Amino acid sequence: xxxxxxxxxxxxxxxxxxxxxxxxxxxxxxxxxxxxxxxxxxxxxxxxxxxxxxxxxxxxxxxxxxxxxxxxxxxxxxxxxxxxxxxxxxxxxxxxxxxxxxxxxxxxxxxxxxxxxxxxxxxxxxxxxxxxxxxxxxxxxxxxxxxxxxxxxxxxxxxxxxxxxxxxxxxxxxxxxxxxxxxxxxxxxxxxxxxxxxxxxxxxxxxxxxxxxxxxxxxxxxxxxxxxxxxxxxxxxxxxxxxxxxxxxxxxxxxxxxxxxxxxxxxxxxxxxxxxxxxxxxxxxxxxxxxxxxxxxxxxxxxxxxxxxxxxxxxxxxxxxxxxxxxxxxxxxxxxxxxxxxxxxxxxxxxxxxxxxxxxxxxxxxx
Amino acid sequence: xxxxxxxxxxxxxxxxxxxxxxxxxxxxxxxxxxxxxxxxxxxxxxxxxxxxxxxxxxxxxxxxxxxxxxxxxxxxxxxxxxxxxxxxxxxxxxxxxxxxxxxxxxxxxxxxxxxxxxxxxxxxxxxxxxxxx
Numbered sequence: 001x002x003x004x005x006x007x008x009x010x011x012x013x014x015x016x017x018x019x020x021x022x023x024x025x026x027x028x029x030x031x032x033x034x035x036x037x038x039x040x041x042x043x044x045x046x047x048x049x050x051x052x053x054x055x056x057x058x059x060x061x062x063x064x065x066x067x068x069x070x071x072x073x074x075x076x077x078x079x080x081x082x083x084x085x086x087x088x089x090x091x092x093x094x095x096x097x098x099x100x101x102x103x104x105x106x107x108x109x110x111x112x113x114x115x116x117x118x119x120x121x122x123x124x125x126x127x128x129x130x131x132x133x134x135x136x137x138x139x140x141x142x143x144x145x146x147x148x149x150x151x152x153x154x155x156x157x158x159x160x161x162x163x164x165x166x167x168x169x170x171x172x173x174x175x176x177x178x179x180x181x182x183x184x185x186x187x188x189x190x191x192x193x194x195x196x197x198x199x200x201x202x203x204x205x206x207x208x209x210x211x212x213x214x215x216x217x218x219x220x221x222x223x224x225x226x227x228x229x230x231x232x233x234x235x236x237x238x239x240x241x242x243x244x245x246x247x248x249x250x251x252x253x254x255x256x257x258x259x260x261x262x263x264x265x266x267x268x269x270x271x272x273x274x275x276x277x278x279x280x281x282x283x284x285x286x287x288x289x290x291x292x293x294x295x296x297x298x299x300x301x302x303x304x305x306x307x308x309x310x311x312x313x314x315x316x317x318x319x320x321x322x323x324x325x326x327x328x329x330x331x332x333x334x335x336x337x338x339x340x341x342x343x344x345x346x347x348x349x350x351x352x353x354x355x356x357x358x359x360x361x362x363x364x365x366x367x
Numbered sequence: 368x369x370x371x372x373x374x375x376x377x378x379x380x381x382x383x384x385x386x387x388x389x390x391x392x393x394x395x396x397x398x399x400x401x402x403x404x405x406x407x408x409x410x411x412x413x414x415x416x417x418x419x420x421x422x423x424x425x426x427x428x429x430x431x432x433x434x435x436x437x438x439x440x441x442x443x444x445x446x447x448x449x450x451x452x453x454x455x456x457x458x459x460x461x462x463x464x465x466x467x468x469x470x471x472x473x474x475x476x477x478x479x480x481x482x483x484x485x486x487x488x489x490x491x492x493x494x495x496x497x498x499x500x
Contacts (some may be wrong), residue, residue: 298405
C-alpha cells in the first residue's frame with residue numbers, strides 16, 4: 001500500500017510498509033509509529049539498541065564568510081563557542097521571544113554551519129533564517145540531500161562500529177565526524193532524542209534502504225529492533241526533551257520551557273533577545289514542570305491542571321513511562337507552583353485525578 | 368482472524384450472541400491500532416458500569432487506553448449488563464493478546480435481539496477496515 005498522495009514519505013517508506021510498520025500522519029509525513037510494540041521498542045533502546053528512521057527531519061546549511069554571524073544571530077545559544085566538529089542545541093526564536101523551532105547546530109567549518117531542524121518546521125525555519133539574513137552568508141534548505149537514521153541505546157556504538165572505520169569511541173557527546181557508514185559518505189553525530197547513548201547519521205537517501213538493513217543485521221546479535229515515532233516520543237519524554245508543538249511553540253519562551261541553559265544573553269544581539277530580557281525583568285509567569293500521576297489515569301497533552309482545585313495550567317505531554325512503570329508528564333504551571341512535590345490534579349476526561357510535581361528528567365542513564 | 372459467528376461495529380467492537388446473551392469485546396484491529404493497552408475502564412455516563420445496568424446500543428460503556436491513545440468503547444447492543452471482565456483491570460495487556468477471546472469486556476442480556484441486524488458481518492468488517500486504512 002502506498003502513502004496517501006497528500007503525505008510526504010521518506011526514502012524508507014516502502015521498507016517500513018513491507019515490514020508491517022503501523023504508519024501514521026506525523027505533521028504531514030507518512031511515518032512509522034511502531035513496528036511491533038511501542039513498549040518493547042522503548043525498552044529495547046533502554047537496554048540494548050534500536051534504530052529509527054528520522055529522515056523526515058530537515059537540514060539547513062548556512063555557509064559563507066559570515067555564516068557564524070548569521071547562525072549566532074538566529075539562534076539563542078553561543079554558536080561562537082562551538083569548535084569544528086561540535087554540536088549545540090539551540091532555540092530559533094521570533095522577535096517576541098517565542099519559538100520558531102528548536103535546532104541542532106553543527107559546526108562543519110568556520111564558514112559552514114549545518115542545522116538539523118524539525119520536519120514540519122523546515123520551510124518555516126528556512127524562510128525565517130533568510131528573512132533575518134543581513135550578512136554575507138547563504139542559506140540553503142538541503143533536506144532532500146539527507147536521510148537520517150538514529151541508532152540509540154547502550155549497544156548503539158558496538159552496532160554502528162561494525163559498519164564504519166571511524167573510531168566511534170572517540171566521538172564525544174554532542175560532537176560529530178564526517179566519515180563513512182557501509183562505504184557511503186556519512187555525517188556521524190553523537191546525538192539523540194532518547195536520553196540514551198547513540199548516534200544520528202546523515203546519509204544519501206538513495207543508500208538509506210541498504211544501510212537501514214545493514215544496521216539491522218549489525219545489531220542482530222544485540223537484539224536490535226526498528227523503532228517508531230511512538231517509542232521515540234516516550235523515550236524523549238522520560239529524558240525531558242522538548243517536542244515542538246508541545247513544550248515549545250510560538251507562544252512559549254525558553255524561560256517558560258525551562259530551557260534557560262540554551263539562552264546566552266551575553267553573546268550579543270540575537271533574534272528574540274530583547275523580548276527575553278523584557279520578560280526576565282517583568283517576570284516569567286509560568287514554567288514547564290514534571291509530574292507523576294498519583295491516582296489512576298494518564299495526564300495527556302492538552303488536559304487541564306488544577307492547583308488547589310482551581311485551573312492553573314495544562315499538560316504539554318503525558319504518557320505511561322515504560323522504563324519507570326509510572327504515568328508521567330510535563331505541564332505548564334504558574335511560577336509559584338512550579339516546584340517539585342506540589343500536589344496537583346489533572347482533569348482526565350472530566351475527572352480530576354491526583355498527581356504530584358516531580359524533579360526532571362524522569363530518567364537519566366547511568367554514566 | 369475475525370470469527371464468522373461474531374458481529375462487528377464500525378467503532379471496532381464485536382459481539383458474540385449465545386442464546387439471549389451477547390459477549391462484547393474490541394476487535395483485533397482496534398487493539399493493533401491502539402498498541403500497548405494499559406487501562407480498561409468500565410463507565411456508563413459518569414458512573415462505574417455495574418452488573419444489572421440497562422444500557423443502550425451505541426452508548427459508551429467505557430474506554431480502553433494505550434500508551435499512546437485513549438478510545439471509547441460503544442456497546443454494540445442494548446440490554447442488561449450481566450457480566451464484566453474485571454480481570455482486565457489487573458491484566459489489560461490481555462486485550463493485546465486475545466481480544467476476541469479471553470479479553471472480552473462485558474456480557475449483555477439482549478433486550479432487542481433485532482439490533483444484531485444493524486451490525487457488520489466478519490467479511491463486511493474486514494472490507495471496512497481494509498477500506499479505512
